[in-house]
Amino acid sequence: xxxxxxxxxxxxxxxxxxxxxxxxxxxxxxxxxxxxxxxxxxxxxxxxxxxxxxxxxxxxxxxxxxxxxxxxxxxxxxxxxxxxxxxxxxxxxxxxxxxxxxxxxxxxxxxxxxxxxxxxxxxxxxxxxxxxxxxxxxxxxxxxxxxxxxxxxxxxxxxxxxxxxxxxxxxxxxxxxxxxxxxxxxxxxxxxxxxxxxxxxxxxxxxxxxxxxxxxxxxxxxxxxxxxxxxxxxxxxxxxxxxxxxxxxxxxxxxxxxxxxxxxxxxxxxxxxxxxxxxxxxxxxxxxxxxxxxxxxxxxxxxxxxxxxxxxxxxxxxxxxxxxxxxxxxxxxxxxxxxxxxxxxxxxxxxxxxxxxxxxx
Amino acid sequence: xxxxxxxxxxxxxxxxxxxxxxxxxxxxxxxxxxxxxxxxxxxxxxxxxxxxxxxxxxxxxxxxxxxxxxxxxxxxxxxxxxxxxxxxxxxxxxxxxxxxxxxxxxxxxxxxxxxxxxxxxxxxxxxxxxxxxxxxxxxxxxxxxxxxxxxxxxxxxxxxxxxxxxxxxxxxxxxxxxxxxxxxxxxxxxxxxxxxxxxxxxxxxxxxxxxxxxxxxxxxxxxxxxxxxxxxxxxxxxxxxxxxxxxxxxxxxxxxxxxxxxxxxxxxxxxxxxxxxxxxxxxxxxxxxxxxxxxxxxxxxxxxxxxxxxxxxxxxxxxxxxxxxxxxxxxxxxxxxxxxxxxxxxxxxxxxxxxxxxxxxxxxxxxxxxxxxxxxxxxxxxxxxxxxxxxxxxxxxxxxxxxxxxxxxxxxxxxxxxxxxxxxxxxxxxxxxx
Numbered sequence: 001x002x003x004x005x006x007x008x009x010x011x012x013x014x015x016x017x018x019x020x021x022x023x024x025x026x027x028x029x030x031x032x033x034x035x036x037x038x039x040x041x042x043x044x045x046x047x048x049x050x051x052x053x054x055x056x057x058x059x060x061x062x063x064x065x066x067x068x069x070x071x072x073x074x075x076x077x078x079x080x081x082x083x084x085x086x087x088x089x090x091x092x093x094x095x096x097x098x099x100x101x102x103x104x105x106x107x108x109x110x111x112x113x114x115x116x117x118x119x120x121x122x123x124x125x126x127x128x129x130x131x132x133x134x135x136x137x138x139x140x141x142x143x144x145x146x147x148x149x150x151x152x153x154x155x156x157x158x159x160x161x162x163x164x165x166x167x168x169x170x171x172x173x174x175x176x177x178x179x180x181x182x183x184x185x186x187x188x189x190x191x192x193x194x195x196x197x198x199x200x201x202x203x204x205x206x207x208x209x210x211x212x213x214x215x216x217x218x219x220x221x222x223x224x225x226x227x228x229x230x231x232x233x234x235x236x237x238x239x240x241x242x243x244x245x246x247x248x249x250x251x252x253x254x255x256x257x258x259x260x261x262x263x264x265x266x267x268x269x270x271x272x273x274x275x276x277x278x279x280x281x282x283x284x285x286x287x288x289x290x291x292x293x294x295x296x297x298x299x300x301x302x303x304x305x306x307x308x309x310x311x312x313x314x315x316x317x318x319x320x321x322x323x324x325x326x327x328x329x330x331x332x333x334x335x336x337x338x339x340x341x342x343x344x345x346x347x348x349x350x351x352x353x354x355x356x357x358x359x360x361x
Numbered sequence: 362x363x364x365x366x367x368x369x370x371x372x373x374x375x376x377x378x379x380x381x382x383x384x385x386x387x388x389x390x391x392x393x394x395x396x397x398x399x400x401x402x403x404x405x406x407x408x409x410x411x412x413x414x415x416x417x418x419x420x421x422x423x424x425x426x427x428x429x430x431x432x433x434x435x436x437x438x439x440x441x442x443x444x445x446x447x448x449x450x451x452x453x454x455x456x457x458x459x460x461x462x463x464x465x466x467x468x469x470x471x472x473x474x475x476x477x478x479x480x481x482x483x484x485x486x487x488x489x490x491x492x493x494x495x496x497x498x499x500x501x502x503x504x505x506x507x508x509x510x511x512x513x514x515x516x517x518x519x520x521x522x523x524x525x526x527x528x529x530x531x532x533x534x535x536x537x538x539x540x541x542x543x544x545x546x547x548x549x550x551x552x553x554x555x556x557x558x559x560x561x562x563x564x565x566x567x568x569x570x571x572x573x574x575x576x577x578x579x580x581x582x583x584x585x586x587x588x589x590x591x592x593x594x595x596x597x598x599x600x601x602x603x604x605x606x607x608x609x610x611x612x613x614x615x616x617x618x619x620x621x622x623x624x625x626x627x628x629x630x631x632x633x634x635x636x637x638x639x640x641x642x643x644x645x646x647x648x649x650x651x652x653x654x655x656x657x658x659x660x661x662x663x664x665x666x667x668x669x670x671x672x673x674x675x676x677x678x679x680x681x682x683x684x685x686x687x688x689x690x691x692x693x694x695x696x697x698x699x700x701x702x703x704x705x706x707x708x709x710x711x712x713x714x715x716x717x718x719x720x721x722x723x724x725x726x727x728x729x730x731x732x733x734x735x736x737x738x739x740x741x742x743x744x745x746x747x748x749x750x751x752x753x754x755x756x757x758x759x760x761x762x763x764x765x766x767x768x769x770x771x772x773x774x775x776x777x778x779x780x781x782x783x784x785x786x787x788x789x790x791x792x793x794x795x
Binding site: 032037038039042043045046049052053057059060081136231233234235262263264265266267268269270271272275276305307308310312313314316317318319321322325326345346347348349350351352353354355356358359 | 634635636638639640643644647651674677680681684685687688691692693694695696698699700701704705706708709710711712713714715717719720723724725727728729733734735736737738739742743747749750751754
């Protein structure tokens with residue numbers, strides 16, 4: 001009797017239950033405890049070895065403007081080789097902001113990049129697009145637009161990404177196309193490729209005006225970002241060095257990401273590859289802080305292993321996983337927000353693709 | 362009245378938790394297969410208790426004796442599956458003889474820690490006897506450590522049925538291990554919240570632990586939970602959801618509170634070994650790993666929320682488990698690994714590390730080699746037939762089944778086992794009890 005009454009009451013209450021879930025996927029905090037793969041001593045030794053690498057082995061910097069900035073900042077320069085003292089790196093780490101307020105097209109899309117916050121980007125910089133209806137093809141303007149629509153649709157993807165390459169748009173006009181699509185099909189934080197100062201300046205101007213900002217307002221916060229891949233090992237090429245300088249000068253954000261495949265352009269061990277990656281990232285952070293102390297820069301790594309039989313890159317492996325853990329430990333050591341990456345080597349969206357992406361994630 | 366009852370109950374729990382062992386030494390058929398179940402250790406089991414088996418060559422069918430044997434072969438093959446499991450149900454073996462068949466297959470096709478269903482005392486006693494004799498043990502030696510285990514599912518909410526209660530008692534009396542696992546689907550047989558469902562699951566597990574410790578203080582029992590949510594539109598169970606993940610975390614916190622080894626579970630509701638199946642299984646798996654589970658059940662092969670096990674999915678899930686096992690080994694960053702002298706100084710800017718002394722010393726051994734994942738580029742992969750991972754997995758399981766490995770065994774004991782089965786079969790076997 002009393003049970004029946006209870007049940008009826010339960011049902012009546014069900015009618016007043018909220019109809020929809022209230023979630024915010026736009027600003028996430030990472031709930032997972034940070035895992036460590038190496039001891040504090042080992043991490044300190046890796047950091048120290050990275051500093052020693054910059055001091056003794058040096059970085060090859062192909063842009064004269066950048067070598068000149070390093071030289072003025074106190075580095076020893078021999079031709080295109082730059083030897084960066086640890087005092088310079090330490091000074092840069094003092095001025096690099098630990099928290100970056102990035103401005104998107106709408107206030108609820110704004111992002112705070114700092115240790116503890118969490119953002120996702122879809123796969124980026126792909127020459128091809130594929131789907132079950134139309135098959136695999138070189139990326140096109142249509143693909144770029146559709147990819148931007150998909151990104152915009154899902155709140156859990158908080159930033160726009162280098163996306164898919166619109167190969168049917170001529171390269172001297174492509175940055176107009178990609179910036180226009182990002183601004184008109186999305187209100188998320190946009191991406192700009194570092195493909196030389198003229199393109200970057202065009203993009204800055206388009207974003208500044210579309211957002212209705214003065215130059216000072218634009219420079220006060222990052223309104224877009226770029227991704228800088230060093231040419232591992234120990235090389236910073238012309239467009240990448242130029243990108244670091246251009247973005248720093250205008251207060252826009254660089255994400256520096258050495259792409260260090262273990263056993264290929266990096267040592268075969270996690271400890272070695274991440275030490276090299278760390279050295280290259282520190283060189284880029286130093287350059288940015290020499291250009292403009294306090295300029296926003298995000299630490300990054302993308303380190304996985306190659307298949308030693310074929311030389312093919314592998315992702316979502318135990319080694320990739322450990323490399324992410326080690327990079328996280330170094331990011332916490334220097335206190336900067338950082339990027340890592342998931343990904344898959346699979347040729348189609350199958351179980352391997354799912355396994356690898358989630359393992360990397 | 363209420364107050365006195367509560368006090369008595371709490372006293373019972375606390376006493377039971379004092380005598381329940383925090384570390385359990387389980388004995389398998391070979392010393393290198395023995396297991397220590399305690400907080401901090403980690404074991405995986407493939408999907409278990411499924412009425413159906415499925416693979417790409419033969420399709421989905423009711424589980425058979427052949428499937429049971431093959432599933433045992435697959436389990437035995439992969440070291441990362443440390444225990445045998447309830448596996449697939451051999452429905453073509455009569456129920457009063459089925460326990461002879463399953464125990465014989467486990468003992469002769471595997472040297473891993475075997476599983477026994479709690480389907481009434483007569484079957485359980487038969488199985489204990491078969492395992493004791495096959496392992497060449499006295500009664501006292503058999504009772505001194507668990508040589509097999511059972512899984513006890515309470516009938517949530519708050520019901521312990523006859524075979525399950527009997528199983529707890531039988532296993533406790535003989536020093537064998539029970540894993541108690543309330544199966545509490547949130548919004549169905551358990552409250553809709555993680556906190557409510559896990560509280561109910563915990564209460565039921567404590568009741569079972571108390572019963573076991575009342576029967577024999579110190580008897581080995583493993584705490585467990587299997588809590589996920591249902592789809593509130595259809596009532597269908599869902600696995601690998603954020604709720605499932607959080608339920609595992611909460612259960613892990615309670616397990617650490619009481620200090621016992623515990624089981625959790627991964628799993629998938631998908632109907633085939635597709636991307637959903639991979640996503641769900643790995644999401645559930647990471648929930649268990651981050652929760653500190655001792656035994657992760659259903660961590661390979663489980664489809665349809667347990668109504669089916671897939672041969673291909675065992676293989677593709679084992680790939681992930683192997684990678685987790687690689688991570689269990691940890692990392693090292695000594696001077697040799699960091700490699701300033703044997704790698705970094707040997708390579709010029711923009712060069713490559715293929716020939717550095719560090720690479721030369723390690724290229725055969727540094728990385729995990731996948732069993733089914735493929736790193737070929739698009740052109741090579743297309744030329745090789747454009748096979749997806751599930752299709753490639755068919756070749757892997759067929760190779761294992763064809764090899765038909767059987768661990769070394771004493772022929773006299775195999776003879777005695779067969780003789781026992783023949784005699785008991787002639788005497789009418791032992792029907793399941795309920």
